[in-house]
Amino acid sequence: MLNPTVLSSCLLLACAVSLSSSAALVDNGMPILWAQTVGQVTDLPEQNGTLTPDPWSFLSRMSLYRLMIAATDPFMGSMGTNATDSPLWGLPLQLGWMLTSGRLADPTGATTCGLQTGDTMCISTQSWWGCVSYFASVLSFLSATQQGFMGQGVQVQMQVPAGVKDYCTTYADCAARYPDAMSKWDAFFQGLKASSESPLTDKEKKDSILGLYWAAQMASTYASAACSARQSHYSSTEVSFANNWLNTAEYVSAAHFQSNVQNTVMFLVLLPSRVLRENDSAPNIADLSQDENRTLTIFSWLKNINSLFGGTLVRLWRKAMCSTETREKGREMLEQLLLNPSFPTHTFFSIITGMSRSC
Known part of the structure; x- marks a missing residue:
């Protein structure tokens, strides 16, 4: 939910555009095509006792998210009272934006x-966006399965198109190639189970x-750096946006953004609704909304400032996000930066x- 400060300062027109744009990302409050x-788990394809999902089908990749959300929801009570408060909802919503904006196509x-x-x-296996999403969807699902969330003894091997060899397909394969990512997903799912017996308050658990x-x-x-060669298929403008998008994730993650349905949609509708072309120049891209143009400008500004100071901005931000209180302030600042056109970026x-300095 928008906090009162942001809501009062957000331009009425910009808010109206964002709210109307959300229709492209959700259907009856769920990610698009969720009902399909x-x-x-037993509905997934199976061969010789091993589940064989096809992550190169949008509906199948979305199904991995649906199964993970359903399996982890009993452990998400500290997130809030709504059925859509789990942070995992951000993943299928983001995949939906990639689909509708044409970023999953060849x-x-x-x-x-x-x-x-x-x-x-x-x-497409050649889509940079589809490749980055693979690391979020497949690695997390394989970890969830390994940690018993899909049932005891369940084995999974992802399908892969003929001739494609640079994607891991099993837990053991992914853990060997990307040990840090898999160990951190394991820690997340293990932490979920441990939280149910933790004496911490719901705020602390959250x-x-x-x-x-x-x-x-x-x-x-970070593991999806393996996808970088696929950026050569895009315009320099799209590549710049993609890298700025990755940079912005540093701020969002350090502030412990709660990527539930409501919060995620609020920010996804600000992202460009199509793949960017070589001659696109924000904030003057005619067929993109004012919100989309402004977001491209802000993302570019954040990346350029960080580069100008040799990565200092991201390092300072991470250092500042040292407590639940400062992370809350950080989330509010990000909302102001992205939703309030009058926010003074120079501050x-x-x-x-x-x-x-207070950390």
């Missing part, structure tokens, strides 16, 4: 995967779970510097 995903033009003229539910979640999510993001650095 599978709701039981960027090489060699196939019709993901295009309106082909299989619209196809996720912050702890979100910390474990974002540590895992960012470890998957951002000085505010963070002051906050970091």
